[in-house]
Each structure stands twice: as C-alpha cells, then as structure tokens.
Amino acid sequence: MPSPRNALAIVLAAGEGTRMKSDTPKVLHQVAGRSMLAHVLAAVAEAEVGTVAIVMGPGRDDVRVEALRLTPGARTFVQSERLGTAHAVLAAREAIAAGYDDLLVLFADTPLVSGGTIRALREALAQGAGVAALGFIAADPFGYGRLLQDASGRLVAIREEKDASETERAVKLCNAGLMALDGKSALDWLGRIGNANAKGEYYLTDVVEMARAAGREARVVLADESEVLGVNDRIQLAQAEAVAQSRLRRAAMAAGVTMIAPETVFLCADTVFGRDVLLEPNVVIGPGVTIGDKTVIHAFSHLEGAKVGADAAIGPFARLRPGAALAEAAKVGNFVEIKNANVAKGAKVNHLTYIGDADIGANANIGAGTITCNYDGFFKYRTVIGENAFIGSNSALVAPVTVGAGAYVGSGSVVTKDVTADALAVARGRQMEKAGWAANFRSVQTDKKAKK
Known part of the structure; x- marks a missing residue:
C-alpha cells in the first residue's frame, strides 16, 4: 500500500445452503480440514484487514461461535430477511458507518480466495478507484453475472444473467462477487440501490453504476476461475x-x-x-x-x-x-x-x-x-x-x-x-503340559464324528 489505509471486511455468511442437504450451515462445511468461513477469515488476516464484520442468518449461534473463535475481535450482524446482496451488506450498517478507507465485501462460501487477491482489490482503491470488482474469465459463463467494460477497459456495469441482453451474455468476463468499495462513500451508494430487476432484489453489483454516477472510477481485478469457485452444494x-x-x-x-x-x-x-x-x-x-x-x-x-x-x-x-x-x-x-x-x-x-x-x-x-x-x-x-x-x-x-x-x-x-x-x-498363567493328550483327544473326537 502506498500509505496506511484502514479497512473493514464484511463477510457474508447468511446463506442457508439448502442445496447442501445438511443440518450444518453451509459456511461451516470443511475444505482441507478447515471450515469455509475459516479459509476466508485467514485470507482476510493475510491481507491485513484490521476489522471484520460477519453477516449471518437468524439463530445461527454456531456460525457466531466459529467466527469469534477464529477472529476474536469480529463483530457479528444478523440479516433477518434475504432481499439481495446489497441488503445483506447493509445488515452491517453500523460498522460501515465508521467510515473506513476500504470496505471489502467477501463471501464465506468462496473459500479459495487468497490474501493476495484481497490485497489487489485494496490496491485498486489506493490507486483512486471508487469500486473494484473481482472478475474471472469463465470457461462457461452461463449463470454468472457479466462485467461490462468500455473501450478503455473501465468497468461500466455488472449485469446479472437474468437481466442481461444477448450481446451482454456473450461476454466471458464474469463477476466473482467479491468487491472493494471506497469506505467513505459506500453507505451512501448502497443506500441508493433499488430492486427494479428480474429478481426484485437489491443487488450489490449496482454499486458500480452508483459510483460512476458520482464521478468515481470502477475497475476490474482479475483472478483465476478456480480461485473464485463458490460452493453451493x-x-x-x-x-x-x-x-x-x-x-x-x-x-x-x-x-x-x-x-x-x-x-x-x-x-x-x-x-x-x-x-x-x-x-x-x-x-x-x-x-x-x-x-x-x-x-x-x-x-x-x-x-x-x-x-x-x-x-x-x-x-x-x-x-x-x-x-x-x-x-x-x-x-x-x-x-x-x-x-x-x-x-x-x-x-x-x-x-x-x-x-x-x-x-x-x-x-x-x-x-x-x-x-x-x-x-x-x-x-x-x-x-x-x-x-x-x-x-x-x-x-x-x-x-x-x-x-x-x-x-x-x-x-x-x-x-x-x-x-x-x-x-x-512376568504376569501370566503357569504353563502346563499333559503328555499324549492331543493324540487321545483326536482319537475320541474322530470316533464320535464317525458314529454320527
């Protein structure tokens, strides 16, 4: 970093994980002997993000206990309704309001993202971007949101597949979901996001257009597709x-x-x-x-x-x-x-x-x-x-x-x-021997078997 910047990481961990078919919350399922939540929090620590907020579903004390065990100073917030990713981030409104330099939005079910990639998102903010979105080139982009860029490579919008045109769906640069926002402006931008879309949800991805409307640049940070694998089943x-x-x-x-x-x-x-x-x-x-x-x-x-x-x-x-x-x-x-x-x-x-x-x-x-x-x-x-x-x-x-x-x-x-x-x-029974016992035993038993 060119200069010291403070940062808040909001880790979204409220998903029910119904496709996992499990009584265990999705984010507590393990990869390489460590919960997915633990992997994400380890990457956050590696990226030297000083403050962590965990957004979880109601009644998920097991997630809270794991989060606080791994990051004792973390704050936890409950998302009582599931109205989209922007709505989930705003569950931590109280933490965002402190006005950090960098606001990182991460997903607890994307366990393979490295600390280096999180640092790259922060670096984009340090260089002046208002928003940095993590993207990847998908072998098969079906189902992913698309990162739309202008001729100079600047990020113009993130379009969910259900809302994308045929031309936009042909784009292979896809949204990994992770994002970094200017922490001083984030609360204002997030509060302006509406739900006029195919799902009727408040999309975090709309923050790109909010930032651009405020005259701020949005950038793409690239990662390998394997690094941004999300786990849903x-x-x-x-x-x-x-x-x-x-x-x-x-x-x-x-x-x-x-x-x-x-x-x-x-x-x-x-x-x-x-x-x-x-x-x-x-x-x-x-x-x-x-x-x-x-x-x-x-x-x-x-x-x-x-x-x-x-x-x-x-x-x-x-x-x-x-x-x-x-x-x-x-x-x-x-x-x-x-x-x-x-x-x-x-x-x-x-x-x-x-x-x-x-x-x-x-x-x-x-x-x-x-x-x-x-x-x-x-x-x-x-x-x-x-x-x-x-x-x-x-x-x-x-x-x-x-x-x-x-x-x-x-x-x-x-x-x-x-x-x-x-x-x-020596602690065992004393050995005893009876001469000829085995031969006599075999003879008697052979006669019995023959008579039957």
Missing part, C-alpha cells in the same frame, strides 16, 4: 477440496517434501512440514499435524493432531491420533495406533499395538500386540514406560502403571502393578 464442495489439495501438495513439494504419488496424499490447511520429508502413497493428514525434517510417512498412514520429530518413521498403516507426540528417530510401525502419548527419542513401537495416554521413554522397545489399558469405562489413566525398557509381545499394561527404566516385561503378561527399574516382570 456437495459437488462444488468436492471441487473446492480438489483445488485446495492441489495447492497444498504443490506448496509442500516446493518447500522440500517428496511425494511419491501426490494425487493420493491428502493434507490439511495447517499441516507443517520440515525439509526432506517423504510421504508415500495414500497418506492422509488431518488438522494440527507437524512433521519434522527427514521423517518418512509410509503408505496408508493417517495422522491427526500429532507432532512428529525429525528422522522418525511412521507406518505403513499407522494411525496417530490427537495428542501423539513423537520425538527424534522414534518409530511407529504397521497397524499401530498412538493417542495422547509421548514417544521419546529412538523408541520403537513396531507393530500391532495400541498406545494411549502414555509416556514412552527413550530407546524403549514395545513388542507386537502390546496394549496400554487406559480406560475403565469412566476415567482415563496413564502408563509410564521408562527409557530402555522392553515390553514383550502380547502384553497388556493396566493403567495407572509404571514400568521402570531398563525393565523387561515378559511376553503375554498382564501388568497391574509398577515394575521397578531393571527388573523382569
């Missing part, structure tokens, strides 16, 4: 997910992550990678995951809410649930589940094991089939396994319990009491 939600995943994969690979089959890997908007991470095919990463340098995530693993240190190895077919924290060079193998547990440097949990609510010491070895029994039906309890401890295969550790450093637990044990450091604990 689950088909479009899947399209937005595909675009978001493509972006995330490209960004990760550009930052030093290797993906053997990128199209099979699914990331989250907040995933953090170190350098030289390797992701094998069919890895799914949910919210809240950090992966350190040179770590390998083997095929068919699922991570969510997990912190993984450098030089670790995960999977294949491993599941890291929220609260899993793996230190440097830790190893979690196939068919292992880790939940709310710390696995220290060099510890190994190689296969067929559940570790929940536990602390695993450095260089400990957890044998196949081990279970930390952490839940009694009412409360969760913690298991502590010391460094260099060895837990034999098919053992059950009944929490709360501590296995001391360097201790061994014999295979097949059910451990209910603490084990001291460097001790051997």
Whole structure:
C-alpha cells in the first residue's frame, strides 16, 4: 500500500445452503480440514484487514461461535430477511458507518480466495478507484453475472444473467462477487440501490453504476476461475477440496517434501512440514499435524493432531491420533495406533499395538500386540514406560502403571502393578503340559464324528 489505509471486511455468511442437504450451515462445511468461513477469515488476516464484520442468518449461534473463535475481535450482524446482496451488506450498517478507507465485501462460501487477491482489490482503491470488482474469465459463463467494460477497459456495469441482453451474455468476463468499495462513500451508494430487476432484489453489483454516477472510477481485478469457485452444494464442495489439495501438495513439494504419488496424499490447511520429508502413497493428514525434517510417512498412514520429530518413521498403516507426540528417530510401525502419548527419542513401537495416554521413554522397545489399558469405562489413566525398557509381545499394561527404566516385561503378561527399574516382570498363567493328550483327544473326537 502506498500509505496506511484502514479497512473493514464484511463477510457474508447468511446463506442457508439448502442445496447442501445438511443440518450444518453451509459456511461451516470443511475444505482441507478447515471450515469455509475459516479459509476466508485467514485470507482476510493475510491481507491485513484490521476489522471484520460477519453477516449471518437468524439463530445461527454456531456460525457466531466459529467466527469469534477464529477472529476474536469480529463483530457479528444478523440479516433477518434475504432481499439481495446489497441488503445483506447493509445488515452491517453500523460498522460501515465508521467510515473506513476500504470496505471489502467477501463471501464465506468462496473459500479459495487468497490474501493476495484481497490485497489487489485494496490496491485498486489506493490507486483512486471508487469500486473494484473481482472478475474471472469463465470457461462457461452461463449463470454468472457479466462485467461490462468500455473501450478503455473501465468497468461500466455488472449485469446479472437474468437481466442481461444477448450481446451482454456473450461476454466471458464474469463477476466473482467479491468487491472493494471506497469506505467513505459506500453507505451512501448502497443506500441508493433499488430492486427494479428480474429478481426484485437489491443487488450489490449496482454499486458500480452508483459510483460512476458520482464521478468515481470502477475497475476490474482479475483472478483465476478456480480461485473464485463458490460452493453451493456437495459437488462444488468436492471441487473446492480438489483445488485446495492441489495447492497444498504443490506448496509442500516446493518447500522440500517428496511425494511419491501426490494425487493420493491428502493434507490439511495447517499441516507443517520440515525439509526432506517423504510421504508415500495414500497418506492422509488431518488438522494440527507437524512433521519434522527427514521423517518418512509410509503408505496408508493417517495422522491427526500429532507432532512428529525429525528422522522418525511412521507406518505403513499407522494411525496417530490427537495428542501423539513423537520425538527424534522414534518409530511407529504397521497397524499401530498412538493417542495422547509421548514417544521419546529412538523408541520403537513396531507393530500391532495400541498406545494411549502414555509416556514412552527413550530407546524403549514395545513388542507386537502390546496394549496400554487406559480406560475403565469412566476415567482415563496413564502408563509410564521408562527409557530402555522392553515390553514383550502380547502384553497388556493396566493403567495407572509404571514400568521402570531398563525393565523387561515378559511376553503375554498382564501388568497391574509398577515394575521397578531393571527388573523382569512376568504376569501370566503357569504353563502346563499333559503328555499324549492331543493324540487321545483326536482319537475320541474322530470316533464320535464317525458314529454320527
């Protein structure tokens, strides 16, 4: 920006989303592990817009809670009737009246717009435009409003398709909906908009002609069609997910992550990678995951809410649930589940094991089939396994319990009491043998079967 300018972003989030066929408000449906509203608010923050107003429908406390969680200083307004986009913006009249330099109108169901594009809209205002409308060249313009320009490229009007002439419908420069207005004039212009159109609604797009009538210039800011994809149903939600995943994969690979089959890997908007991470095919990463340098995530693993240190190895077919924290060079193998547990440097949990609510010491070895029994039906309890401890295969550790450093637990044990450091604990039934029993059993059963 040439000079500091204050800004208000009005995020329209009042749509019912009936085509989503869902009890969840449309704007709270997720793309790349983050609600569509969250994506828009993240772009607003990236564009350094200082004040945010959310316009929502009546009774939508869930939208208010999400908005305030994401942007604690946001103001919320209710659009009690749905009479068009200009009417929706005016629901935040009280905020607009403060007279910001820049007024941004954004849509909570257009989740892929970047902070850079919002900055471009603001830049057009800083250069003297009264209105800047976001546009795109549509492969198929059917259904979109058209941006009409004069011979010099200045924006003359935005025409909704139902109100457009045949000549205007041939235009492929389409309206993305997002707009920036001179904040000092916006309230006056918005108040002059009428509803003499095919829908009988108050169109925000008419503000272009209001600005021009006041002697102000209107400009078009171009974006890619994929960036301005609006989501109205689950088909479009899947399209937005595909675009978001493509972006995330490209960004990760550009930052030093290797993906053997990128199209099979699914990331989250907040995933953090170190350098030289390797992701094998069919890895799914949910919210809240950090992966350190040179770590390998083997095929068919699922991570969510997990912190993984450098030089670790995960999977294949491993599941890291929220609260899993793996230190440097830790190893979690196939068919292992880790939940709310710390696995220290060099510890190994190689296969067929559940570790929940536990602390695993450095260089400990957890044998196949081990279970930390952490839940009694009412409360969760913690298991502590010391460094260099060895837990034999098919053992059950009944929490709360501590296995001391360097201790061994014999295979097949059910451990209910603490084990001291460097001790051997064996907790299983004594083996008994009856010579010839099996041969006699087979003979008796064979005779019974023959008689039947």
